[in-house]
Amino acid sequence: MDPADLLATMPFAVHTGVRLEAATPDAVVGRLDWEQHRTTAGNGMHGGALMTLADSVGAACAFLNLPAGATTSTTSSSTVFTRGVRKGTVTATARPLHAGRSTVVVVVELRDDEDRLVAQVTQSQAVLRPAS
Incomplete structure (x- = not known):
């Protein structure tokens, strides 16, 4: 799936500045720039901004x-x-760590420009099937 089309299905991610660079079932890569309006005390990027990036990229991976x-x-x-x-x-x-019938588990690594680990997120997603 085209990363731009996939991102367009997540208006909040678009609004917050998340960009998807690559999207396959094996890996989804996204980016978020440090901006003053995304910081907290001490000019550090707000944890909520980092979690928005991780959740958006993780959800895209689960979806795929x-x-x-x-x-x-x-x-x-x-x-x-x-x-x-x-x-x-x-x-x-x-x-993806696990892609099963009822759940998908995704691991997301967030890294800075120097390739240092900023955060790791493990996310479980329910598989919601259409009503029969």
């Missing part, structure tokens, strides 16, 4: 691993922050 006709919704998300971001661009890479 769904069976035909199914949709998805996040059921849990666990984030471990490892360092602050005070400049540049954060790159998120989501990969």
Whole structure:
């Protein structure tokens, strides 16, 4: 699926500045730039901005691993922050850990411009099948 078309299905991600660079079932890559309006005390990028990037990229990865006709919704998300971001661009890479009949589990790594780990997110997504 074209990354721009996939991103267009997530208006909040578009509004917050998330960009998708690549999108396949094996990996989805997205980016978010450090901007003053995305910071908290000390000029660090706000954790909510980082989690928005991770959730958006993770949801796209889960979606690409769904069976035909199914949709998805996040059921849990666990984030471990490892360092602050005070400049540049954060790159998120989501990969499926498990793609089953009822859940998809995705791991998302967020890295700074120097390829240092900023956060890791493990996300579970329900597989929602159409009513028969």
